[in-house]
Amino acid sequence: MKSASSDTSSILSRAAVKSNIKLNASNFILGLVPERALPGPRPGQFFMFGIDSRKDPLLRRPFCYFRKEDGAIQILYRVVGRVTTLMTGLRAGETVEILGPLGNGYPDFLGSKAEEAGNGKGKTPLVIAGGVGLASVYPLLAGLDGRAHLFYGERTGASLLLVDELRRLSGQVTLATEDGSAGFKGTAAEAAKVFLKGRDKKDFTLYACGPNGMLKAASALGVDGYIASEEKMACGVGVCLGCAVKTAGGFKRACKDGPVFKIGEALFD
Amino acid sequence: MKSASSDTSSILSRAAVKSNIKLNASNFILGLVPERALPGPRPGQFFMFGIDSRKDPLLRRPFCYFRKEDGAIQILYRVVGRVTTLMTGLRAGETVEILGPLGNGYPDFLGSKAEEAGNGKGKTPLVIAGGVGLASVYPLLAGLDGRAHLFYGERTGASLLLVDELRRLSGQVTLATEDGSAGFKGTAAEAAKVFLKGRDKKDFTLYACGPNGMLKAASALGVDGYIASEEKMACGVGVCLGCAVKTAGGFKRACKDGPVFKIGEALFD
Amino acid sequence: MTDLRVGIGSLKLKNPVMTASGTAGYGAELAEFFDPSLLGALVMKGISLEPWQGNPPPRITETPCGMINSIGLQNVGLEMFLREKLPFARQWDVPVIANILGTSADEYVRLAAELDGAGVEGIELNVSCPNIKKGGISFGRDMAVFARLVGAVRKTVKSAALIVKLTPDAPVAEFARAAEESGADAVSLINSIPAMAIDVNTRRPLVKNVIGGLSGPAVKPIAVRMVYQASRAVRVPVIGMGGITEGRDAVEFMLAGAHAVAVGTAIFSDPMAPLKILDGIRAYMENHGIKRVSAITGSVRT
Amino acid sequence: MTDLRVGIGSLKLKNPVMTASGTAGYGAELAEFFDPSLLGALVMKGISLEPWQGNPPPRITETPCGMINSIGLQNVGLEMFLREKLPFARQWDVPVIANILGTSADEYVRLAAELDGAGVEGIELNVSCPNIKKGGISFGRDMAVFARLVGAVRKTVKSAALIVKLTPDAPVAEFARAAEESGADAVSLINSIPAMAIDVNTRRPLVKNVIGGLSGPAVKPIAVRMVYQASRAVRVPVIGMGGITEGRDAVEFMLAGAHAVAVGTAIFSDPMAPLKILDGIRAYMENHGIKRVSAITGSVRT
Numbered sequence A, B: 001m002k003s004a005s006s007d008t009s010s011i012l013s014r015a016a017v018k019s020n021i022k023l024n025a026s027n028f029i030l031g032l033v034p035e036r037a038l039p040g041p042r043p044g045q046f047f048m049f050g051i052d053s054r055k056d057p058l059l060r061r062p063f064c065y066f067r068k069e070d071g072a073i074q075i076l077y078r079v080v081g082r083v084t085t086l087m088t089g090l091r092a093g094e095t096v097e098i099l100g101p102l103g104n105g106y107p108d109f110l111g112s113k114a115e116e117a118g119n120g121k122g123k124t125p126l127v128i129a130g131g132v133g134l135a136s137v138y139p140l141l142a143g144l145d146g147r148a149h150l151f152y153g154e155r156t157g158a159s160l161l162l163v164d165e166l167r168r169l170s171g172q173v174t175l176a177t178e179d180g181s182a183g184f185k186g187t188a189a190e191a192a193k194v195f196l197k198g199r200d201k202k203d204f205t206l207y208a209c210g211p212n213g214m215l216k217a218a219s220a221l222g223v224d225g226y227i228a229s230e231e232k233m234a235c236g237v238g239v240c241l242g243c244a245v246k247t248a249g250g251f252k253r254a255c256k257d258g259p260v261f262k263i264g265e266a267l268f269d
Numbered sequence C, D: 001m002t003d004l005r006v007g008i009g010s011l012k013l014k015n016p017v018m019t020a021s022g023t024a025g026y027g028a029e030l031a032e033f034f035d036p037s038l039l040g041a042l043v044m045k046g047i048s049l050e051p052w053q054g055n056p057p058p059r060i061t062e063t064p065c066g067m068i069n070s071i072g073l074q075n076v077g078l079e080m081f082l083r084e085k086l087p088f089a090r091q092w093d094v095p096v097i098a099n100i101l102g103t104s105a106d107e108y109v110r111l112a113a114e115l116d117g118a119g120v121e122g123i124e125l126n127v128s129c130p131n132i133k134k135g136g137i138s139f140g141r142d143m144a145v146f147a148r149l150v151g152a153v154r155k156t157v158k159s160a161a162l163i164v165k166l167t168p169d170a171p172v173a174e175f176a177r178a179a180e181e182s183g184a185d186a187v188s189l190i191n192s193i194p195a196m197a198i199d200v201n202t203r204r205p206l207v208k209n210v211i212g213g214l215s216g217p218a219v220k221p222i223a224v225r226m227v228y229q230a231s232r233a234v235r236v237p238v239i240g241m242g243g244i245t246e247g248r249d250a251v252e253f254m255l256a257g258a259h260a261v262a263v264g265t266a267i268f269s270d271p272m273a274p275l276k277i278l279d280g281i282r283a284y285m286e287n288h289g290i291k292r293v294s295a296i297t298g299s300v301r302t
């Protein structure tokens, strides 16, 4: 008898672990080779990631598309809880499940719709990354042709990731640490605020990803652009309404209506 | 501040996987090197085995002490469900948790209490193993000085394990298969019954391990001796009363009052 | 050849697997993964007369083998449902069951009347909602209020099958019986179970609303027990749900007495879950030589 | 230096961690793993007037993140308890709480009287038992019967702390309030939740008794919610339990409103669990600069 599921098309795929590289104590890059060719992914999109089919942990976890390298899709992950801890034990050849790419991603900033999306060549892209929010904006940097000014913040200097690479990919990099142990003392959004003082905000387009507090601060900078939400998700595909982001038009779904929202659309309180 | 748990002694131990050898599609031998030296174990005792500290599967699973080899404690396991399936993925160097050895084990059949336990040299030990119940009686064979007559049954010939070795360790081996594809057609207990026909049952001592139906049949052979129960267990240490075995004196605990019971003590209905 | 058809009152399903309300939106997102016509029925996210905002985030948190949600019944409201969501779902060859929410009996009756007129195949009453007139205690926990509500909606509903979704924090056998006596064509259970989790570091509840609903595999043994009790209390069909993630789980509910099953939380881990569960039921029937799926219902050997 | 002491009525505990009834026998087996004096209290396996056989096997089955048991309250009976088990437990410097079971109010009263006279520090009423006079519905689900039972036992108990263990299949806030009004010194919750699992291959229930009690991490979010609700309904202390396996879980119950906690199913996976949980609470207090464990109780920020 023919299986019903074989009739259908989806972007759920088993993927082989190609590499699992430790950057420092709590940050890793996982390289995955999906069994099925996946469309895209575009910067700002994400995958729902499942370590195995055991029922605890139950839900998949969202991780941004970080980059492609050596024929693998890579994600940059930070160890904060149960799944990310289990991920550190993954070894090349093991199999995981990914669903994606999901979400809208950043607007098509270099193609034909660039002007309309506020990404005209005349504007300087300001990219703000708080912590592992870096994973979301990283693929933007390459796409932005080395013109971006990146503000990247961590709690402390030792936590800063991939700094040399970021400098190569960006026009300018401002590092920020909350304890002042490296770069600007404060958050990445505060560093951007200082930078913007006296400048014409119309000359810039903003791209920001990080914790909600940071997105709020970035939204308040007065620069047009985009923020990417990292609201908790259960399904990642728009059916559970778990990932509510407050907007003027009511709650929207980070996973399906986002994760990228125009600045001003998503409200933070 | 001093941790309370460091004051205490127990036989809970992390253990390193030394080897995980596949005998056939569904039977494996797992070699474990406990971090702490464990007392014993004696034939018929068991360990509660935990694959990891994730909460699903939640409970530890009981496995018999099979043998010591290459400085490792080995268990023989059959893949029947969730934990045993996960066990097949264990690789040398990984860590698991074991609690044990637990339970009473078979009586001291060769030492000073041998006569009293009905193990006098004048008697021939009959050992009956149904399926992976083999793991329980295996360490008896060596202890019984090669005098035992082993009746070992499986559903089909291809499932029979370690036959050459069993022949080396036993005085005589009778294989039985339910489908008749090897040896006696029927169960191990039925094979023993045929063997006993016309013989004086007082000349024998019985040791049996296998599913409840087989233990019932073995208990009905009219030979004195012991059966080892494999009743489902939650704790393995006597606190949950989950592993009830019916006896004339009410329910007893397979884990603490057993798993070895004198024939006639445990009742099967 | 396996016969997977089941009947829920007037409702004829081509197989016993449906989506659980609130876990499949109005069908559109799932349709990106598979053809909804393959399912027994599509149960829609709960609908109220007016659109509801729902609760502020965080709305979800994972718990051992389960999750808590406090979506707060966010929905597009009846008008938008009738104008956009229902017509869209009509493109698939699958019965549509609307799930309705009110804060007064009157609201339920008006919703049921409109939807029945609009031609949905089933109407599921979510009685876990707070009854504003009764000081916020849910319709599903006060027997007299509950029976009156079901009776009133029964009078309104002419063509659709009327399904009453029982609350798991009330004695289900008694409420199932009351639903049947008040005219329900079927009962469904379980809804999510009131639950709470706290982040020990921030000391804050992990869902903003403090208390939310527990669902997923963790609740399955409670749900199977309730389905067993409810199905022995009534003659109308029972739709079972709560933690179904594999075909085997669905069979377990049917053995306990369910005529059909719904898949909820499992969709979140795998949008294809309903189809995989259907495949699993089919495989089980083939392995066990069962020709008609309805033969499984209630056949647990106690 | 952390102060771990808590008071449950007249009962002074050196720390808030106890064993849950039925999961630590009468203490002897656990003592092979650690010194029971290190615990706040030892709660004994439930005791009835006469010895009870308990249910036939299989009595246990694993479920997602939990287990179902149908031990059927097997116990040695009051006489043997007083003659052997209690004196043995007296060797440790730890308060002993007896857990009692009856099928009539009279049985409860007689048990309480004997145990109070024998000098146990606490008596916990397990009201989930079927009330024979009331057709088998448990004492814990009929409010009037429940209040009368607690009142009657209250009159009998002079020296021990009287703890009433609430049933999770009844509205806990209301029953907690009734227990307090009837004179309970404390309430404890939750008991295991009625549940069922079926082996789809044999079609038989996985515990012989058909329905058993669900415990373990799966029930934790339900238990935390109930502790939260109960603790806000009463002034007497609340003892929280249900799925506690780590120090963090215990803290979660205390944040929700528990004064002390009990560890049950976790002991089955690790006999040292109660001590490890105590260590975890201590570590949490040190990390968060909390001096007195009682400061945690009820401090969830809602």
Ligand SMILES: Cc1cc2nc3c(=O)[nH]c(=O)nc-3n(C[C@H](O)[C@H](O)[C@H](O)COP(=O)(O)OP(=O)(O)OC[C@H]3O[C@@H](n4cnc5c(N)ncnc54)[C@H](O)[C@@H]3O)c2cc1C
Pocket: A046, A057, A061, A062, A063, A064, A065, A075, A076, A077, A078, A079, A080, A081, A082, A083, A084, A085, A132, A135, A136, A229, A230, A231, A232, A233, A259, C062, C198, C199, C200, C201, D248
């Ligand atoms: C669209 C999107 C994209 C994302 N992209 C990335 C990315 O590219 N890289 C990345 O690293 N992250 C990313 N994240 C975040 C990532 O999804 C989370 O870090 C991940 O889900 C954490 O899973 P976990 O199981 O490890 O943590 P969990 O165990 O689920 O815990 C989450 C948090 O809660 C805490 N916690 C857990 N249990 C308890 C408890 N009982 N009491 C108190 N506290 C507790 C943990 O310490 C942790 O801080 C993204 C999120 C979204 C929504």
Ligand SMILES: Cc1cc2nc3c(=O)[nH]c(=O)nc-3n(C[C@H](O)[C@H](O)[C@H](O)COP(=O)(O)OP(=O)(O)OC[C@H]3O[C@@H](n4cnc5c(N)ncnc54)[C@H](O)[C@@H]3O)c2cc1C
Pocket: B046, B057, B061, B062, B063, B064, B065, B075, B076, B077, B078, B079, B080, B081, B082, B083, B084, B085, B132, B135, B136, B229, B230, B231, B232, B233, B259, C248, D062, D198, D199, D200, D201
């Ligand atoms: C004292 C003692 C000693 C033992 N020694 C050994 C030994 O040395 N070697 C050995 O191999 N075994 C031994 N056993 C048996 C062993 O403990 C079990 O095989 C093991 O616990 C199975 O664990 P599991 O997680 O793989 O199976 P589980 O997943 O727990 O399943 C057990 C059984 O139930 C079935 N099942 C699981 N879930 C479902 C469901 N939802 N519906 C229907 N059926 C289901 C499985 O197919 C399987 O048959 C011993 C048992 C005892 C009590």
Ligand SMILES: Cc1cc2nc3c(=O)[nH]c(=O)nc-3n(C[C@H](O)[C@H](O)[C@H](O)COP(=O)(O)O)c2cc1C
Pocket: A240, A241, C020, C021, C022, C023, C045, C046, C047, C069, C071, C073, C099, C126, C165, C190, C191, C192, C214, C215, C216, C217, C219, C241, C242, C243, C244, C262, C263, C264, C265, C266
């Ligand atoms: C995110 C979410 C939203 C839900 N919304 C509704 C709803 O609107 N109406 C309803 O009757 N039940 C709702 N439910 C309950 C489910 O329909 C189902 O009864 C419950 O989740 C148990 O099934 P499960 O364990 O398979 O998820 C919701 C459940 C979840 C998880």
Ligand SMILES: Cc1cc2nc3c(=O)[nH]c(=O)nc-3n(C[C@H](O)[C@H](O)[C@H](O)COP(=O)(O)O)c2cc1C
Pocket: B240, B241, D020, D021, D022, D023, D045, D046, D047, D069, D071, D073, D099, D126, D165, D189, D190, D191, D192, D214, D215, D216, D217, D219, D241, D242, D243, D244, D262, D263, D264, D265, D266
């Ligand atoms: C095997 C077993 C036996 C139990 N016996 C009793 C009992 O005799 N009396 C009682 O009040 N509760 C009994 N309980 C309930 C526990 O005390 C506890 O309330 C419940 O298991 C929830 O806690 P846990 O999840 O930590 O196990 C028992 C639980 C289990 C698992």
Ligand code: FES
Pocket: A232, A233, A234, A235, A236, A237, A238, A239, A240, A241, A242, A243, A253, A254, A255, A256
């Ligand atoms: S995570 Fe489910 S709707 Fe966004």
Ligand code: FES
Pocket: B232, B233, B234, B235, B236, B237, B238, B239, B240, B241, B242, B243, B253, B254, B255, B256
């Ligand atoms: S397994 Fe718990 S008493 Fe034997």
